């Protein structure tokens with residue numbers, strides 16, 4: 001499903017009434033099936049942008065448009081995943097996944113096989129009847145991925161889903177997510193602080209400036225699919241990460257410190 005931000009801006013009112021301009025003039029167009037990573041300094045408005053695109057928050061300027069229609073309410077078809085997995089500790093992993101259907105007032109039985117299939121795809125088949133509290137952080141995020149995908153959403157919004165995990169688990173989950181999203185054909189918006197995972201997963205990496213967040217670069221990641229672990233060994237991979245690191249470090253400005261000795 002195609003997704004657009006048109007001149008999107010957001011100003012918050014702080015508790016004391018001061019204006020906090022989080023986003024300014026965001027224009028972004030995402031094609032169906034595209035995976036777009038969003039990078040930017042802390043507090044630049046990445047989560048706010050994601051929330052507006054998903055219909056969880058409202059823009060104060062411009063609009064989010066999904067499938068040709070302005071977004072005015074939470075997108076019920078979308079899959080979402082956050083840094084905190086938000087699994088319900090009193091339900092089994094399988095029932096957490098099936099919550100997608102319960103929440104929509106739909107029967108869960110027809111989807112039980114699919115839930116198990118997804119768990120197997122992320123190496124968690126033995127966890128179906130276990131409770132989230134018995135699992136490690138990485139295992140919980142695997143269950144959360146299954147929950148975000150089980151209803152086959154045409155859109156997926158991921159806000160730093162692996163931010164709290166160790167580097168190796170994160171790399172493994174990146175590989176699994178690449179395979180799952182390539183297979184599902186979903187349009188994905190992925191907010192991250194991780195330059196490596198932005199490149200590894202993305203068809204594009206969008207870089208935002210410090211607040212108010214504006215788009216300062218939109219880099220097409222021309223790496224082959226399917227994205228397996230070998231991708232990280234390619235010289236092009238390193239070239240992309242170096243380029244993005246530079247853009248983030250300089251916030252899109254020329255390096256004024258060039259030639260300045262410490």
Ligand SMILES: Nc1ncnc2c1ncn2[C@@H]1O[C@H](COP(=O)(O)OP(=O)(O)OP(=O)(O)O)[C@@H](O)[C@H]1O
Pocket residue numbers: 012013014020021022040041042043044045046047048049211
């Ligand atoms: N409800 C709110 N009320 C007031 N200000 C807010 C609110 N939500 C976010 N902000 C402010 O808007 C700015 C953007 O926040 P946002 O969480 O979108 O940034 P971010 O890029 O996702 O940050 P991080 O990378 O640290 O998660 C921040 O300055 C934040 O303090």
